[in-house]
Amino acid sequence: MVKAGRAAATWRAYREVSRPGSPGLVARLRALPRMLRAGMRGDYPGLTKGKLAMLGMAVVYIVSPIDVVPDFLLGIGVVDDFGVFLWLMTALLGESGRYVDWETEGVHRTIPGRASRR
Structure with missing residues (x-):
């Protein structure tokens, strides 16, 4: 089930990147x-502190020697x-596409449901 979800998310990211006009x-x-x-400065409303924290935690998890599934379990250790x-x-490819669109449309545009800081 989890593998199917990851595969579906990867497929959606591929489709989004390859979509004409994207x-x-x-x-x-x-x-x-x-x-x-821009996200760390708070200028880009699409990248909140919570999203930045999640992205940072993902990087730390990947480079950390401590894993949920130990790497020495060959075959499944690197799956997590x-x-x-x-x-x-x-997440980065999807958000960076929205960021490029946001930049292109103008920095003063807001994400629906969020107020602009400017």
């Missing part, structure tokens, strides 16, 4: 540093790390 993979990757800086990695990449 920011491409290179544009999304180049936007990541700008998006993270890979699942977190897939979630992280899907």
